[in-house]
Amino acid sequence: MEANKQSFLQRNRRAFLIIFDILTLTATYLIPWIAISGRTSLEAYRGLLFSSTVLFVLCYVTVFVLTGMYDSLWRYAEIYEFFRVVVASVMAIGIFILVTVIIYNETSIPKSVYLMSSLFSSSVTLYSRLTYRMLRNTRIERAGKQRNRVLIVGAGEAASTLIHEIFKDPYTDYNIVCAVDDNPQKLSRTIMGVKIMGTTRDIPNLVKQCNVDTLLVAMPSVDEVDKKRILNICSKTRCNIRLLPDITRLISSGKDLLDAVRDVKVEDLLGRDEVVLATEGMVSVIGKVVMVTGGGGSIGSELCRQIAASNPKRLILVDISENSAYEVQQDLRMKYGDKLDLVVKIASVRDSKKVDAMMREERPQVIFHAAAHKHVPLMETSPEEAVKNNVCGTFNLVDSADRYGVEKFIFISTDKAVNPTSVMGATKRICEMILMSKNAVSDTVYSSVRFGNVLGSNGSVIPLFKNQIAAGGPVTVTHPDVVRYFMTISEAVNLVIQAADIAVGGEVFVLDMGYQVKILDLAENLIRMAGFLPYRDIEIEFTGLRPGEKLYEELVLSEEGTVDTVHSKIFIVKSQNGFDAEGIEKDFWELKALAYSNDEEGVLEKMAEMVPTFKRSRLRV
Template structure:
């Protein structure tokens, strides 16, 4: 144990208390007239008592405690240490044939217990007085939602920790039995219907949700209530994060955008379905992007013989390479390939050289408005580039090929969605003529991905606004990046060929709600501190996205959250003829590209 200045002061204070304590005990016992025979023993007694007691204090760890957090437990520890010290003093005295009145030892113990305890508890009192007189004025009035065990611990720590910036003044709980009671001195004023009233009544600045096991639907209801207040809102992490580390206000976090999903996050047991990845040469195209990099992370855990990360942009590929090398050290054989999927000869060289057996195709131009203005580039990359990969996978006997599609491919209203729909058709076509298993995975927007609405809103809020929303009624399906990657890997395991897998994504999220919540989370009020500006739907955008071509067009799989879209017959020969004609002759101009897409996809608007 290191002895700092405070511990030395405690040690010196204890010696003074022990020496004064034995003298005071004799003085009280003999009412000021101490017999001479005991006075002669004082030098020896002081040494014995001091050594015996401070030794016991040390063993009982009285010099290790942080006394500013002292409670009943520490008081019991002081009691144990002083009783042990008094008993040890008695044993030593008997061993040296020193016999003292038992009442002297009892009085000495009482004095020692009171003053040794007072010396330490005074640190707690000093901090409490300082906190109540001065520091509370600078703390934020805080409301706790959830007056359970986690809420109780959080409130207790807020009150005892002088460095905590929160001052709990009110609590909310839907359990009516708790109403009009207190939790660690904080009144429980009612259920969630009292949240907005309490914000005004108590001058609440921050709201803390201490319900770590709450379902996502419940969390969304709470978010919707809190978004109408001006308060910052923080939550306690999920229960699994608390089991090992304990509850603490230091673990509070702001609302994740994932909290807005109307369903619990889908957790797929990738361990059970990763058999087709282990010891295989796996290639991820677009491996530096949001989905591609997360795919690479998850795939790396399942010990492929080689992981090929293909991307046209070297910076993003460089970043994921550094991350994986640092995490997996020498256990993972990674090869970064900088190339464009448009280059057929380069793709031929890559497949011939590395012989990938499993391919996850995430490379694509995905920005809707930009592709409306550059439709020929969208076709070259998203259709011709995909076809290059499909042909190479077939030629070089790839085992499985998983294509990543989008909900914008359903009844497409934009160039990007139309090109993705064509690629879905190519997946079905290639699967009919190849021994390779080709499949596609279709899902909605990915939370926090590059170029998505969440980082855009965040940047606009940081710049002071306005936050731009296309239309007040616009909705989108959302999923997390980890969900997206897990679903793609799951689809690869389930695929028997030609399927388009669709995730049950719950209810779509209203983009205006997303903007309001993100502004409120930043501690500002929508429409006042940060303006929301409606810009109108951009070229190629829909008001609401769809996941299925037909309402009753799904087949159920063994996974309750994953479905397979029912297929309808297509004239593949005519479609491939049109694609090869365009690939060989090239496409020039927006109208020519749109005419080409309409020939393949009649429902493209």
């Protein structure tokens, strides 16, 4: 019954509005007459009063119809709609005065009636619609669920737009109670009725004072250092923290403003701008046969996705893990279907004959080599396996790429290759040496890309911390002073593909990764972002540095420097000397023999000989 009633009202909304305006306009026209002339004098104006009332109402309703006033959805009315009411009212009263002067003589209707009726009619028309909007929103708010009490961080244009959108949407979950801004001139002022009650330093106190449960950070133009500072303050509360993205990106994405407000991500706490490289790149993969080893891993799978979007001639995904390869295969097939020529090979790069067969059969023009063992503590206990997979696998691919005329070979390295203290880092440094030595004697372009920890990648610290927090703790940190470089997967993949575009051979590329992030701070912030307090709700335990682990990472050796490239965030490591191709190959065969004889001590000694900066861990677990 209620639904039928609502449907009837909606279908006849226009007619009801017209009837409502006829009644209110009639009243607003008659009231001035009564006030000015009195009831006894109205008898003398009976004929004039009736005809002029009809004319008055007719002028208004006609103008309202022609200007689309009855087509507006007043439940969503904004200042523009109310301005239109005023303009339409002025037009209507102007037409009414003009017509009455023509039809009647100019002294028939008192001028005070013109003035008062125009003011009354405009005011009643305007406020009736405003009242409807307010009453409807109040009814929806009361009928809905309890809304989140929100503190807006920021009081600029973005915050003003956000507040306006929240007030406009009667179904929103947000109830704004106050705002903060670091501009002292804005303190105690208001934005659309929202009072600016302090600076960002006052957030913890205001959260308690105003019973806030959600913080909306509306400062998209603030630099990353300030954003990190503000988010650190916000994270010390138990509030849900949400961010308003950059307005220009929001416009290009086509999302609604409130839909685009997102939760805080770990990368927001890095303290630097995200590196966004030129999208017109990818020239190294367009129309090419491209092979990605380790294509089922975090970096490899993102490489496959980015390359698939760049119209390669064929994409060859190589991985030893069938499950990982299958997931990426299904993802790409669902997105591209037959438009992408995708080949999946389940193979180990250790198998030189299999590698040779793949090269002979598929004839890749570009290779991105991401397959590797990368877990530092595990490789400390199995150095021979690290050599078999990382070093021997890379050598097999490098050698086969040379024989089958691959155009470019890009190797995924790590900052742990610099002054390595771990087996994994040392194997990566040896791989860089193999590439540089081979580049000197081959027509294939061989280059390496170094970067730090990838946020959210398989086996990285972020998923580990999140799992520990979900389990109620404790969160384990190796050392209170340990720091690391971090980058997002998209940044890492952008760097790799861009490196392939500008590589001419023999380079080791590095990225300007900003400041190193303290792992303890990262753990504390993740705990707070989950709604807990570190050391009270979730404990943090220090387990000690693991074998092969450093307190801090380096991107270049002390004796090395960097050379600028065409991209402001990408640099080339300036090596001191070249590498003897014959000497490197001789050392490789000796290292391989030791690895396949499972001589752990011999492997470690040979790696230390090949990489003089390799500092072996004293502990073996």
